[in-house]
Amino acid sequence: xxxxxxxxxxxxxxxxxxxxxxxxxxxxxxxxxxxxxxxxxxxxxxxxxxxxxxxxxxxxxxxxxxxxxxxxxxxxxxxxxxxxxxxxxxxxxxxxxxxxxxxxxxxxxxxx
Numbered sequence: 517x518x519x520x521x522x523x524x525x526x527x528x529x530x531x532x533x534x535x536x537x538x539x540x541x542x543x544x545x546x547x548x549x550x551x552x553x554x555x556x557x558x559x560x561x562x563x564x565x566x567x568x569x570x571x572x573x574x575x576x577x578x579x580x581x582x583x584x585x586x587x588x589x590x591x592x593x594x595x596x597x598x599x600x601x602x603x604x605x606x607x608x609x610x611x612x613x614x615x616x617x618x619x620x621x622x623x624x625x626x627x628x
Contacts, residue, residue: 527568527622531615534564534587538608541591546601553604554595561587568622576621583614 537560545553565587572580591607 525567527619530564530568531619534560534615535612538612542605542608545595545604550595554592557591557595571622572618575625576618579614579618579621583611583618586611
């Protein structure tokens with residue numbers, strides 16, 4: 517992965533990218549490629565969620581408290597453990613719901 521300097525992205529853009537990656541996590545895992553699923557989950561967190569995390573902590577700390585460990589560790593841990601695909605899909609669905617709440621908070625709370 518080439519490290520490229522990120523131009524400041526809008527939270528909505530970051531959110532869309534995370535959602536796309538999470539969809540791909542489920543698809544890769546269901547296709548029997550846990551390694552790829554784990555890489556995609558890591559990318560969703562490290563290269564995307566971390567971009568907006570400080571704002572989420574500020575504006576929706578309760579959401580971050582649940583979302584950060586889920587995206588940061590739990591999802592990848594369950595993938596490594598070989599959890600049933602339905603469990604991975606359920607974790608992703610929960611992450612997407614929390615992400616939606618986080619983005620809503622940023623939209624309404626972030627002074628533009």
